[in-house]
Amino acid sequence: MSKKKVLVAGGGGFIGGHLAARLLKDGFDVRCVDVKPMDEWYQVFDEAENIVADLKDRHACDEACHGVDDVYNLAADMGGMGFIENNKALCMLSVLINTHLLQAAQKEGVKRFFYASSACVYNAEKQVNEDVIPLKEEDAYPAMPEDGYGWEKLFSERMCRHFREDYGLRTRVARFHNVYGPYGTWEGGREKAPAAVCRKVIHAKETGATEIEIWGDGKQTRSFMYIDDCVKGILAIMDSDILEPINLGSDEIVTINGLSDLVEDIAGVKLKRTHNLSAPKGVNGRNSDNTKIMQYLGWAPGIKLREGMAKTYDWILGEYQAKYAATASK
Ligand code: NAD
Numbered sequence: 001m002s003k004k005k006v007l008v009a010g011g012g013g014f015i016g017g018h019l020a021a022r023l024l025k026d027g028f029d030v031r032c033v034d035v036k037p038m039d040e041w042y043q044v045f046d047e048a049e050n051i052v053a054d055l056k057d058r059h060a061c062d063e064a065c066h067g068v069d070d071v072y073n074l075a076a077d078m079g080g081m082g083f084i085e086n087n088k089a090l091c092m093l094s095v096l097i098n099t100h101l102l103q104a105a106q107k108e109g110v111k112r113f114f115y116a117s118s119a120c121v122y123n124a125e126k127q128v129n130e131d132v133i134p135l136k137e138e139d140a141y142p143a144m145p146e147d148g149y150g151w152e153k154l155f156s157e158r159m160c161r162h163f164r165e166d167y168g169l170r171t172r173v174a175r176f177h178n179v180y181g182p183y184g185t186w187e188g189g190r191e192k193a194p195a196a197v198c199r200k201v202i203h204a205k206e207t208g209a210t211e212i213e214i215w216g217d218g219k220q221t222r223s224f225m226y227i228d229d230c231v232k233g234i235l236a237i238m239d240s241d242i243l244e245p246i247n248l249g250s251d252e253i254v255t256i257n258g259l260s261d262l263v264e265d266i267a268g269v270k271l272k273r274t275h276n277l278s279a280p281k282g283v284n285g286r287n288s289d290n291t292k293i294m295q296y297l298g299w300a301p302g303i304k305l306r307e308g309m310a311k312t313y314d315w316i317l318g319e320y321q322a323k324y325a326a327t328a329s330k
């Protein structure tokens with residue numbers, strides 16, 4: 001029997017790379033497509049079919065979906081708060097990727113389609129306080145998502161729903177809450193808080209600095225999901241009968257100051273903090289209500305923040321030293 005063929009759109013990125021690794025391990029025939037030149041992909045697997053193409057283009061989507069059973073759409077122009085607050089048009093243009101992939105999937109007879117949505121779809125009024133009530137799926141409406149990026153995600157969720165209802169394409173949608181881990185973006189402007197704080201602490205330690213900058217007052221809250229939990233959740237949601245968008249995130253809430261304490265503890269340093277109150281901050285509080293995913297799939301995050309951050313810190317330390325030791329020796 002021939003192997004099932006799957007497309008990982010955005011396979012050169014953080015989550016796409018980890019997902020491709022797992023799908024290959026599970027015996028799938030994997031096609032990865034990403035717009036970045038291949039030497040910039042976070043992970044490249046020789047066993048996969050690797051293609052550089054812009055999935056905003058409809059023709060590229062047709063080719064990417066040709067002969068494929070399942071599509072995982074992880075491709076988007078995205079990043080942490082520093083990126084999404086300053087690149088709203090670019091974020092919204094990702095609508096072309098999901099729209100054209102859905103059209104191509106329908107045309108090519110794809111069996112199942114996964115879309116990576118975000119906790120940024122949730123109504124801002126539900127995220128005003130730091131001691132936020134964990135967000136339930138119904139809190140996305142009435143709609144008041146994150147400007148730019150969140151609106152694109154909410155619209156694309158609905159496109160998935162209507163392709164399912166009108167054309168019978170089997171779509172599944174997960175709302176990821178901040179995902180972190182090795183092989184994620186850790187510098188350059190798109191990095192999220194877990195990687196950014198690791199990099200800042202490492203930089204201070206390596207250069208003998210005594211201070212780091214934290215965006216906001218540090219009292220804002222988030223939950224962070226380790227990448228291995230995320231990949232397990234994606235596969236479970238794709239295999240499930242869950243029709244509506246569902247949370248996929250950790251419910252271990254932490255302040256950004258708490259996250260910084262944790263990283264300093266892992267690094268074995270104590271640093272002074274300056275708080276940049278004009279830096280991009282996003283909502284004051286965000287946490288995932290996991291009642292639904294627990295009920296439907298028995299899924300709960302298995303990796304505690306401390307354990308995941310220790311692994312992430314070690315990986316970023318290696319990357320930092322490899323990059324800056326190489327620069328210093330030139
Ligand atoms: P990432 O930036 O590492 O990966 C996305 C990949 O998509 C990148 O490699 C990028 O080059 C590629 N891409 C962008 N435009 C493309 C195009 N036109 N054609 C082909 N490829 C294109 O991000 P990630 O963290 O792996 O996120 C994956 C998905 O999950 C995205 O849809 C993102 O919005 C969503 N998400 C991620 C998080 C998180 O915390 N990482 C949270 C919520 C939602």
Ligand code: GDD
Nearest residue numbers: 079080081118119177178191192193196214215280281282
């Ligand atoms: N990125 C970053 N860098 N954030 C920092 C830093 C820093 O150096 N210092 C403090 N922060 C604060 C931000 O101001 C924000 O209040 C909080 O840490 C979390 O920032 P991010 O990790 O960048 O993003 P987010 O949690 O607000 O949103 C992310 O998660 C969503 C899903 O939950 C983004 O990645 C979205 O794209 C994603 O959809």
